[in-house]
């Protein structure tokens with residue numbers, strides 16, 4: 278459908294904005310170009326509708342070299358949505374949505390019908406909205422109109438350049454969901470630009486990761502998550518999002534990094550307060566070198582307080598029999614955890630220095646994510662390790 282053949286763009290001699298780009302996009306595919314600012318996404322997109330001309334290489338649409346297509350005609354056949362919405366403020370919603378249809382000389386009656394159908398498609402009552410002006414709409418509503426305008430002439434190809442970038446996170450998610458739904462019924466060929474990897478993963482059939490004008494990796498979201506080509510992509514995806522087996526995920530990646538700790542000399546009352554303040558039911562006891570000495574449970578500390586003697590953490594703590602090192606795998610950790618009577622596993626290095634803590638909940642979450650990867654694609658899942666660990670520790674006694 279759209280084919281880039283060795284396409285390069287040089288704005289100023291010596292630097293490539295886009296370099297030797299080769300990419301083939303199938304009919305009905307939603308391809309997301311993702312990468313850091315300045316990597317050439319917009320340039321790539323605008324070369325498709327000839328808003329920018331390549332310095333080298335060729336672009337084909339349905340086998341036709343677009344250099345030989347009149348740019349104005351080309352643009353009417355390709356929907357285009359940009360971040361700044363680009364609605365005309367002096368035109369009503371209906372006029373904005375129907376703009377391309379007017380340029381294509383579609384008769385007014387037919388145009389109105391089409392516009393109303395489009396408005397209804399995304400839940401706008403035409404009677405209310407068709408005669409409003411853009412300023413009378415929220416940002417999210419305006420952006421929806423921008424999408425409708427791109428769809429109006431029923432183009433085969435739609436280019437979208439960070440269309441949801443300026444919206445608040447909730448509106449943004451709504452529009453992403455709507456776009457997915459629309460795409461499921463319309464099957465357009467869409468090239469979508471974003472620098473947000475979560476958005477790319479959510480929307481894309483295939484993701485094209487770009488860096489400094491070049492393609493770094495092309496693949497389905499799943500392929501990218503499973504086999505990131507290099508550290509750049511791994512970092513871009515984020516360290517917490519993995520689709521690996523439990524033998525591959527390391528303890529260091531999922532541990533709580535600042536568990537509640539106290540020195541052996543800390544008094545029982547103070548230890549009790551500390552646990553209450555952090556809403557946990559145990560405290561790891563570490564000496565001045567950071568070496569793990571034991572675990573003080575809420576029950577232990579309560580006994581100490583009841584005994585009336587001025588007992589200290591070092592006297593009230595119990596030994597920790599099960600620990601794990603940061604370099605061990607989650608699978609190994611799960612085995613130790615099964616033997617731990619506290620439902621938690623301190624993470625210590627070779628010298629016995631405390632590095633973090635694994636809780637039953639964080640471990641289970643990780644295993645669930647690994648076994649049902651779709652869960653992990655939900656960006657809201659990011660913090661669940663941290664918050665659940667507190668809940669779990671709160672339930673210990």
Ligand SMILES: Nc1ncnc2c1ncn2[C@@H]1O[C@H](COP(=O)(O)OP(=O)(O)OP(=O)(O)O)[C@@H](O)[C@H]1O
Nearest residue numbers: 288289294312313314315316317318319320321472
């Ligand atoms: N008209 C121009 N003249 C000169 N250089 C340009 C022009 N447009 C873009 N560039 C340069 O080309 C490179 C790629 O720009 P482009 O706009 O394609 O990046 P982008 O990936 O869309 O970035 P962003 O995420 O910030 O929108 C950048 O280094 C940019 O400075």
Ligand SMILES: [Mg+2]
Nearest residue numbers: 318319320438
């Ligand atoms: Mg851009």
